Amino acid sequence: MIDVRSVSLSAGSARLLTDVSFRVEPGELVAIVGPNGAGKSSLLSVLAGDAVPSSGSVTLAGRPVRSLRPAGLARLRAVLPQRVTVAFPFTVAEVVAMGLYGSRLAPRHHEEILTEAMAATDVAHLAARAYPTLSGGEQARVSLARVLAQRAPVLLLDEPTAALDIRHQEQVMGVARDRAVAGDTVTVVLHDLNLAAAYADRVIVMSSGAVAAHGSPAEIFAPGVLSEVYGCAIDVHHGASGLLVSPRRPR
Template sequence: MRLLRPRPAPPVRPVAGDLFVEASGLHVGLGGRAVLRGVDLPVRAGEVLALVGPNGAGKSTLLAALSADLPAARGTVRLDGRPVTEWTAPELALRRAVLPQAATLSFPFPVEDVVRMGRAPHPASPVEDDLAVAEAMAATEVTAFAARPFSALSGGERARVALARVLAQRTPLLLLDEPTAALDLKHQELVLRVCRERAAAGDAVVVVLHDLGLAAAHAHRVAVLHAGLVAADGPPAEVFTEELLTEVYDQPVEVLPHPRTGTVLVTARRTPHPTRT
């Protein structure tokens, strides 16, 4: 008779403001290239932290290191008070949920079954599982096509179903890699509102974004990555300056206050087109 290993105990939920995950002196290499070169980054419960920066700056690599999916060459990542290397895979699955850039499945699972996969780390509890799945699908507006095969969905619909799976996992840390990339304007706003709601409920949310306007509007903090380092870290209104962003993106930018809300707006500096006569 084979003995089953007991499931790990669920983590104690952090209190808003608690340090839940932290990178210290983090170096990560890929394919013989140093991608992260000494990153220090704290992530606290109750906040949305946006990782921004140009292509190749190390955003996705940093997210993967925070999730323990990529090992550190040097430095450490601590999650819930312990180095990530000391947690087992089942223990990690109860503490952090990861949304990769691309959501792919080899079989045509119905949408609801895909979302229910997020419940795999938890002890079987039909009532709690059904509630978590229903709430996640409602939050991401995918309930209407619960019975449709995942393979029949559009790119944006798949992205929202993948996010619903992450939400159904109900972990205190969400790590989301470009969750708005395939989405229209309405659903970009929806996803970032969900991030704020999870942070308000006490979760720590780390999200990779390319849209600086979305980051400014929804993130409590932004970390600007440049050449494998954190060039700046703080509230968007303080970090998003014309000088810094122009240097980091190698593109002249303008930073302006929104005329109604005062939220920072970032746009490329453009030469006006000549008017036709």
């Protein structure tokens, strides 16, 4: 569903991405991880069609992203950026309903879609609240509900758990996992390596705008790889509950 081939991206004299290639298939959840400035959000912008690569290509469902008009892109992929700004006092229900804009879904299904999206992100009780009055975590969940309401087969999520408490982090990643199990193509930028280890089928580790490692969590989350990329000593523990990644603290 997502095919990235030799993508590079520059902004002025700065090289943001260099020769990035990978695929994400329907039914997969792929996590993109790496330190600050590694190129994770830039890569997601290219996948979404919001940034045009200097070289290389990106296709969604076999169609070049650059050939798709905005309405076509909206039906094919849904994007959750790091920051969502809503300047006017729209209610939560109105913000979530924005996900239906340009949709070809029958209007008779709209109420059901919105109800499911708000329930999945635990914001139904906030439906009548004005979006600007919400906490940062609540706004993040409302924005995710809008993305889910799009019902697009490709989900691109940029740090969807960053502002959330631990319960809602697990809930959001569970939603992403469920969408992949249902056959969608899900790509998530994460800083939390333990969430990536717990929920991702594959992990792409970015460093200085390039792919430093790519594979399953069991293959990628090795102390040597992570310590080199993040520039600090990192331990990886294998237990009954899965992988646990943590910085090595002095004794």
